[in-house]
Amino acid sequence: MQPVPPADSEPRIHTTAELKSCRLGRHVVIGERVVLREVTVGDYSYFERHGEAIYTRIGKFCSIAANVRINALEHPMERVTTHKITYRPNEYLRYLGLDQGFRERRRGKPVVIGNDVWIGHGAVVMPGVTIGDGAVVGANAVVTRDVAPYSVVAGVPARRLKERFPAEIAARLAALAWWDWPAERLAEAVPDMQTLSVKDFLNKWEQSTDKN
Numbered sequence: 001m002q003p004v005p006p007a008d009s010e011p012r013i014h015t016t017a018e019l020k021s022c023r024l025g026r027h028v029v030i031g032e033r034v035v036l037r038e039v040t041v042g043d044y045s046y047f048e049r050h051g052e053a054i055y056t057r058i059g060k061f062c063s064i065a066a067n068v069r070i071n072a073l074e075h076p077m078e079r080v081t082t083h084k085i086t087y088r089p090n091e092y093l094r095y096l097g098l099d100q101g102f103r104e105r106r107r108g109k110p111v112v113i114g115n116d117v118w119i120g121h122g123a124v125v126m127p128g129v130t131i132g133d134g135a136v137v138g139a140n141a142v143v144t145r146d147v148a149p150y151s152v153v154a155g156v157p158a159r160r161l162k163e164r165f166p167a168e169i170a171a172r173l174a175a176l177a178w179w180d181w182p183a184e185r186l187a188e189a190v191p192d193m194q195t196l197s198v199k200d201f202l203n204k205w206e207q208s209t210d211k212n
Helices: 100-107 167-176 183-195 198-211
Strands: 018-020 035-041 052-058 111-113 151-154 159-163
Touching: 052 100, 167 198, 183 198
Parallel strands: 018 035, 035 052, 052 111
Antiparallel strands: 151 159
16 A cells, blocks of 8 residues: 555744745745745745745755855945945835835846755855755855755855765756655655665666656
8 A cells, every 4th residue: 555645735834934925835844933035945845944035946855954045135236325225215215115126136136946955054045046956055155156966065155065976876866856756656765765875776766767
């Protein structure tokens, strides 16, 4: 008999979290005092406490540690002042509205995060960055450029330290796309994820996938 997935797959959102115009997948967890604005979060991904993100698309099975900031706020350095009085004057002065052009400029630099990405404690991801499937971002890193799939980056600014797996293994994992499997198949695969080497896991489940 196939294992039965949990009946409740609805997102779990802490009562202190603030979300606006967001889309959350199944089994998503949003922690204490997380603030999200126009963010899509894929199935099984989670934010630990005090994280923030805006204008971001996050894949499935992503692990986002505490105090992470995704798509950090941009200020208009080319203007007379970088202060928000030029793009949010309504907070200070009557009859002056939001600078919609600046808002669209921010929206035009979304962050895209793939599947199975781990972002460490306190990391900052700057506007317009893409982080590939399976990548790891070290604690307190500042990510200013794209991160390749299955690479490990750290530092300020973040630089590549190593690859999680050889290129051939990474390509096979990407092709397997286990993060898109239904819950029943995942339940079967988890024990092998726990005990088999990555290569042995691939050998077994690539064959299983070919048969289906």
